Each structure stands twice: as structure tokens, then as C-alpha cells.
Amino acid sequence: MAVYEHTYKPYEGKLTSAWSRFLVLPRYAYQDLFKYKLFTALFVLCYVCPLIYTILIYLRHNVSALAIFGANASDIARELPIGGTFFFIFTVIQTLLSFIFTVIVGPVLISRDLANNALPLYLCRPFSRFEYIIGKMSVLMILLSAITLVPGLLLFLFQSYLEGGGWMAENWWIASAIFTLSFLTLVMLALLAMAFSAWIKWRTAASAALFAVLIIPFPVGFSIQGLFNTTVGHLLSPIMAFISLAKLLFRLEWTDAILTSGEAWFVFAAYAAICLLMLSRKVRAYEVVS
């Protein structure tokens, strides 16, 4: 179909592997997102905390650098213990930032396609609904991993390298906690954002719904606990599930876990199932209206 020939010719070249096609969606989404300077600036800002943490870890292991500030290595080791709490705080900060990104990126992920009837165009190709959802999900997952999961694990590796002497083997559970909690949060945020994006076309309303679902059950759980003396209300709250699971995974001693590990997993699983159900109802080439 060369321009000068102006005739129709079928494509006879090589095709990409079917499994990798879902990655086309995040690639195009990032091209659009990073066109905006504000978005890029915000993304760069997300690395301020990892940078501070890197400096802290470095200083803690560098006696000569500490000497410049007139600090003693043993004092620093006492004041700045690098363990579960250290990495937990990092994970919480980065998770909050990832929530901001979810609110910016998430609400338009599917709503734009639905508003413009683009789904039949995606689904008439060798591209299934599952691949569409995975593709859209990976827009958020890859972006948020770059803020939470990847820097967290890199910091862990950096600390292990500087500490040496079997620190990594003793503290592997920290890496496991960073991975599990970050990954779980990413999946939850991505699923919630996509579900609301599929059902609510108006961006502001979708963002508000996302806020509401994540935040409102938290005080509601405490209200129910205060009124009826039961923790059942906390089963509505993904934030409480996050805190409870974090307490267990990061072995935190300064806070109480209201939900058990099983209950926390149940909350995440229930939310994920509801989101998937919402998506399966909406992500269709055509909606059959009765």
C-alpha cells in the first residue's frame, strides 16, 4: 500500500508475539502522560524521598562523611536503626504518592474508551478483554512500581551491600514485606481506579469515588467498633487491611493490628473480586441493552 502506488496491499511482514501486545497500551499511555510537564515534574518529585533515604543509608555507613557533620557512628546507628520501621515509613510515603498518581491517571483509563466507543476497535483484533484489562492495569502498575516497589527494593539492596556480613540473609523478610505490601497496594489501586473509570465517565466523580472508597470505611470501621464493640466494621476498610498487614509483614511493634492477616487478605480479595466483576460487566465490545 505504498503512497505512490495508491493500491491496497495486505501486510505480509512479521507479527509481534501475541503475549506482548498488552504492553502496547502502557507505552502509548506514557507517551501521552509524559507530554505534560507538570506530570513529569510530579513524577520526578516522587524520587525525592528515595534520594533522602539513599543519603541516610549512605551516611550511616560512612564514618568519614559522618565526621564532617561531627556525628558519631554509634550514635547514628542508635538514632537511625535501619529495619522494618525504616522501610515501612518509606513504603507508606511512596504509597501515598502512588495514590496521588492513581487519582490523576486512573479515572480516564477506561472511561475515555467507553465514551468514544473505542472498545469494539480494540476487541475486534487478536486482543481479548483480559488482555485489554491487563494492558490498562499495567499502565498504573508499571508507573506505580517505579515509585514504590522498585526504589524500595533498590534501597534494600543498597543497605545490604553497605552493611554486608549477612545482613541481607537476616533481614530478607523486609524485602519480602516491601514487595508484598507494595504489590498488593498497586493491584488494589489499579483495580479500583479501573473499576471506577469503567462505571463513572466524569473524571472528578471517579476521583471522588476513589477517595471515598479508600478513606470513608476507615472512620466508619472505628465508629462501628465504638458503638458495637466489634472489629467487623474494619473489614470494609482497605486502609485498615493495609495497616494490619504492614504491621505483620514489617514486624512493627509500635502499633496494634486490628485485623488478622487472614482478615486483611480477605478484605483485599473481596475488593479485587468486586472490581473485577464491575470491569467484566463494562468492558465489552457492545453492551446488550434489554
Place this chain on the structure above:
Amino acid sequence: MNPIIELDQLRIEFGKRRILHDIKGALRGRCIGLLGPNGAGKTTLIHTLLGFHKPASGTARVFGRDIRTEIKDIRTYIGYMPERDAFIANQTCVHFVRLMAELSGLPSEAALERAHEALFYVGLGEARYRKLGTYSLGMKQLAKLAQAIAHGPKLIFLDEPTNGLDPPARKRMLELIREVRDSGSAGIVFSSHLLRDVEECCDEVLIMKGGHIAAICNLEEERRANRRFVEMETRGATPEFAAAIGSLGCEYAMTGEQRVKLVMSDGLEVRDIYKLAAERNVQIRRLNYKRDSLEDIFLKAME
């Protein structure tokens, strides 16, 4: 010739409502027209062949592949231009067509190249860097056609491609469809309400009515056969003249005082009729190949 599309007792139901009623048939044309009034099931049939609806019973095959079990494979070979507006907002046209080509499996560079080519081909070359939201209706239709052909499919489903187009845009769209058809590289399934559009482009027609197949008609064969039917308006024709025509081996009938209808025998040319008329001093005022137009076929099917 192997059928492009085979319908094998295909039944589609939405809830308790039956939309397609055990339809059966084989379509072989280079350009297949889907005709029928609103609610006949044309779009449902296209959607089913694309795998959007699961058959309640029966099946269909596209290029011999079963839509129940090999739909992903089938989708590799097809392009689809939907009836309604369908695009991705906030994207330039070339970006949109490239994305669609990549989702069909083309590598990134090839997709970009084909997107540019497809847009030039449909006549949107100069407007390809404009955002789709700023396009007119006609341009959006052309953009939809470009995304349907960018990945070089072997079968293209066009659902009401001339809807809402002004006459020049409609003409351009039909020209493009004929060009793709004549290239022989891709089959076309063309759904439309407009008999004239279908007649101009298609060589086979599937007429649907209330979820049933009312008729499958090979227009090419019809056209060929109709060339043997001649209707004449004369001055001075007598039963003897008609009998003389009969003696040339034609079947004939006088339908009015001066009108003769005949089926020409093999080997007989129209000039032989003129020669006979001249010998008998009969003036032939008008001579038509009496042809069942698609409209006639459609109306007959709708009865």
C-alpha cells in the same frame, strides 16, 4: 471456490430474545453485501463473526475457521469499521491508526509506516496529524476505514460505511471500497441500508429479514444471466416478426401491441435482431436488457 463465510444453523439470543434464527448459508463473493431493514440482524451477524456475541447454537466459519474455537485466529485476518463513531479521544489520527495496527500485531515501525500509508490511501494524508476530535463526520468515517485496513486484513467488515456522508464523500468511500475489492487482496463484507451503494460495490448479497436469511443472491451471475433478457419497444412489430425471432432460436413473448420480450439463444447477438428488424421493416425504438435490479431482488425477498 471455498466460501469466505459459512453460516451453519447459527442462532444468537440476547436473553430470551432470539435475534438470529438458525441461519445457514455460504458466502463466496469478493464483496458481500448485507442488506435488510432495521432490526433484521445485519449488525448482530457482523458482531457474531467478530466474536462479540457467542452463538446460542450452531456456528459460523470465516476462512474455514470456527468462530467458537478459533476467534483469535480469525481476528488476525480481519479489519472492522464500526457503524457508530469509534475512536480514542485526544489522539492524532496517525497515532490512533498506528496504535490499532500495533494491537493487530504489527511491529512499531511497520505500524507507523502502514498508518501513514493507510491515511494517504483514504485521503487523510494532509490531516493525519490533527486530533480526531476535530475531524468532521466524513473524515471520521475515513479514519475508521484507515484503522480497518492499516494492518492489511484479508477480510474487511464495513458496517454502514456511507452513513452520514455528503455525496462527494460517499462517492469517495465507494471508490475506495471498489479499489480494495478490485485489488483482490481482501474480501469485503459491506452492510448497508442503501441498495444503490451495495449494488455499486458488491458481487454477492445476503438479504436478511427478522433474523432470517431472506435471500442470498450472486449479483454477478444475475447480471450475466440478465444480459440474455431483452425487452424491445418497436413500431410495426407483428406476430410474424415475433415468430421470426423465435425461428432464430429465442424464446419470445409479445407483451403489448408493439412490445416484445425475448431470451436470446446462445451465440445470438443483438445485431442479428436489428438485422431481422430491418429486413421486416420494423423499427426498434428502444432495446433494454431487462434486468432485475437489486431493488427488485430486495423487494421480492421482503415479500
